Amino acid sequence: MDKIKIILAGPRGKMGTEALKMIEAASHFELAAAVDSKNDGVQVKDLQGAPVSMEAPVYDDLERCIQSVEADVLVDLTRPDIGKKHLEIALNHGLRTVIGTTGFSNEDLERLTELAQEKNTGAIIAPNFAIGAILMMKFSQMAAKYLPDIEIIEKHHDQKLDAPSGTALKTAQLITEVREEKRQGHPDENEDLQGARGAELQGIRIHSVRLPGLVAHQEVMFGGEGQLLTIRHDSMNRASFMPGVKMAVESVMNVEGLVYGLENIME
Ligand SMILES: NC(=O)C1=CN([C@@H]2O[C@H](COP(=O)(O)OP(=O)(O)OC[C@H]3O[C@@H](n4cnc5c(N)ncnc54)[C@H](O)[C@@H]3O)[C@@H](O)[C@H]2O)C=CC1
Numbered sequence: 001m002d003k004i005k006i007i008l009a010g011p012r013g014k015m016g017t018e019a020l021k022m023i024e025a026a027s028h029f030e031l032a033a034a035v036d037s038k039n040d041g042v043q044v045k046d047l048q049g050a051p052v053s054m055e056a057p058v059y060d061d062l063e064r065c066i067q068s069v070e071a072d073v074l075v076d077l078t079r080p081d082i083g084k085k086h087l088e089i090a091l092n093h094g095l096r097t098v099i100g101t102t103g104f105s106n107e108d109l110e111r112l113t114e115l116a117q118e119k120n121t122g123a124i125i126a127p128n129f130a131i132g133a134i135l136m137m138k139f140s141q142m143a144a145k146y147l148p149d150i151e152i153i154e155k156h157h158d159q160k161l162d163a164p165s166g167t168a169l170k171t172a173q174l175i176t177e178v179r180e181e182k183r184q185g186h187p188d189e190n191e192d193l194q195g196a197r198g199a200e201l202q203g204i205r206i207h208s209v210r211l212p213g214l215v216a217h218q219e220v221m222f223g224g225e226g227q228l229l230t231i232r233h234d235s236m237n238r239a240s241f242m243p244g245v246k247m248a249v250e251s252v253m254n255v256e257g258l259v260y261g262l263e264n265i266m267e
């Protein structure tokens with residue numbers, strides 16, 4: 001079997017450095033190049049935190065990288081504004097893409113779904129690669145059918161740029177597929193301090209906590225008469241995401257159009 005040749009965007013980041021280790025350890029993956037915001041022309045092995053044996057060039061521009069190296073898949077682990085641009089560039093070049101970067105709006109998803117169709121190219125946007133988090137979202141969708149009063153509390157490290165998290169948005173979206181829109185709380189409820197009740201998506205409340213010491217955590221709370229159900233997932237480190245990144249890279253080789261969420265490719 002030919003190796004899957006990967007361009008990794010964001011190789012110096014918390015996720016990127018972990019992804020480099022995963023690529024190096026997978027015998028059927030090969031790093032074709034990396035795209036960084038700087039370090040154009042250096043070798044990946046010379047980046048801080050990179051495996052010392054990784055011989056692949058660094059580019060500071062994705063377009064030029066795609067034109068210069070032979071690759072099968074782009075993996076993007078950068079930042080919201082860059083991830084969107086990168087997916088657009090990759091699709092325009094017909095390059096299959098796995099996006100772990102979060103911060104995509106519904107409008108972004110609609111536009112990029114159309115572009116993937118138009119360019120006849122497969123792509124996966126995975127708001128969360130951790131298998132346990134996918135299960136947490138699926139279990140929450142199941143529970144929402146029976147307990148429709150729901151509050152999502154997501155907790156992340158204080159370097160996170162987007163709020164709410166991609167996982168919280170995806171969880172809420174999955175729940176809206178099975179739950180009628182519903183106003184929660186008292187009909188006369190008033191927010192005496194703006195934001196006290198969190199963000200709102202079709203009546204579901206979403207609260208974002210940002211603190212040093214946290215990695216990535218989410219609780220979905222369901223309230224019923226005389227009972228509470230809490231479904232919770234914790235990622236303690238970035239290694240927790242890597243089996244999902246690996247699965248996404250393998251799967252994107254056979255995907256048509258844009259797939260939003262790893263649950264769509266898990267058996
Ligand atoms: N889908 C998932 O399971 C997960 C997704 N994430 C998301 O992945 C993204 C990255 O997260 P972290 O690694 O924690 O962030 P980070 O801040 O540690 O890393 C981001 C990296 O992107 C680089 N970057 C910025 N502009 C760039 C450009 N133009 N080209 C190439 N690289 C560029 C930065 O230099 C930095 O090294 C975030 O959007 C985060 O929300 C994070 C963890 C899990």
Ligand SMILES: O=C(O)C1=N[C@H](C(=O)O)C[C@H](O)C1
Pocket residue numbers: 102103127128129156160164165166167168215216217
């Ligand atoms: O920024 C992070 O760290 C994470 N981002 C993703 C999200 O926004 O849901 C996935 C995970 O929660 C970690």
